[in-house]
Amino acid sequence: MxxxxxxxxxxxxxxxxxxxxxxxxxxxxxxxxxxxxxxxxxxxxxxxxxxxxxxxxxxxxxxxxxxxxxxxxxxxxxxxxxxxxxxxxxxxxxxxxxxxxxxxxxxxxxxxxxxxxxxxxxLPINPVCDPECPGLCPECGARLADDPDHTHGEAIDPRWAALSQMTDPESGDTPDGPKE
Ligand SMILES: [Zn+2]
Ligand SMILES: [Zn+2]
Structure with missing residues (x-):
């Protein structure tokens, strides 16, 4: 030893x-x-x-x-x-x-x-920050505990989202990107 x-x-x-x-x-x-x-x-x-x-x-x-x-x-x-x-x-x-x-x-x-x-x-096999942790937004990856009212409305195909940004730059209606 x-x-x-x-x-x-x-x-x-x-x-x-x-x-x-x-x-x-x-x-x-x-x-x-x-x-x-x-x-x-x-x-x-x-x-x-x-x-x-x-x-x-x-x-x-x-x-x-x-x-x-x-x-x-x-x-x-x-x-x-x-x-x-x-x-x-x-x-x-x-x-x-x-x-x-x-x-x-x-x-x-x-x-x-x-x-x-x-x-x-x-040790827990699946450790969680809080038993109620809602996890991440499946669409944008935002942490839902920080942003509980987070919505995306209609699901947008990311390819179309990029296209609509290009064709309509004045709208200011940009799709939500990943948030911290
Ligand atoms: Zn968590
Ligand atoms: Zn999201």
Missing amino acids: RPGPLVIDTHELGRRPGTERTYDLTVPAPAELGVDLIGVPEGSDIAIELRLEAVMDGVLATGTASVHLVGECVRCLTEIQDDLVVDVQELYLYADASEEELQLEGDLLDLEPVLRDAVVLA
């Missing part, structure tokens, strides 16, 4: 069952903590409150991690900023862990896989 901000040395905890220690950590987020549309920016602060307790077979880690999220609304593509607190709980065995289990390496305990699972499971 490579030493890193999410690797905790349990040497001081010892192995006597019932012994426990608490930790208050602020660590930089590892890379690619998240899913496609939303995640924790690499290097942003993760605040971890952790309790380690020595049990018969290993060390039980229990706590919470507070992360900052940045993502994109699936409906209107606006940036989303959010905070998330996840619970973590995992038993790290002293020895003989199977594939689904985690094991201490010497005295070292790696929180990263547990944190990763907890954060990814808590």
Whole structure:
């Protein structure tokens, strides 16, 4: 195991069952903590409150991690900023862990896989800026939440719209273009 901000040395905890220690950590987020549309920016602060307790077979880690999220609304593509607190709980065995289990390496305990699972499971698959987000106008791409009364009247074929602009420059009746 490579030493890193999410690797905790349990040497001081010892192995006597019932012994426990608490930790208050602020660590930089590892890379690619998240899913496609939303995640924790690499290097942003993760605040971890952790309790380690020595049990018969290993060390039980229990706590919470507070992360900052940045993502994109699936409906209107606006940036989303959010905070998330996840619970973590995992038993790290002293020895003989199977594939689904985690094991201490010497005295070292790696929180990263547990944190990763907890954060990814808590993330929305389809993040939205607001549950009511109306998305984008299918005709011009304007963000409807910014412009709720937005209409186009009769649908205009963009080729005809361009032509009518050319033939009637005085009308001032230009079709709506994309809006910010
Ligand atoms: Zn949105
Ligand atoms: Zn529109």
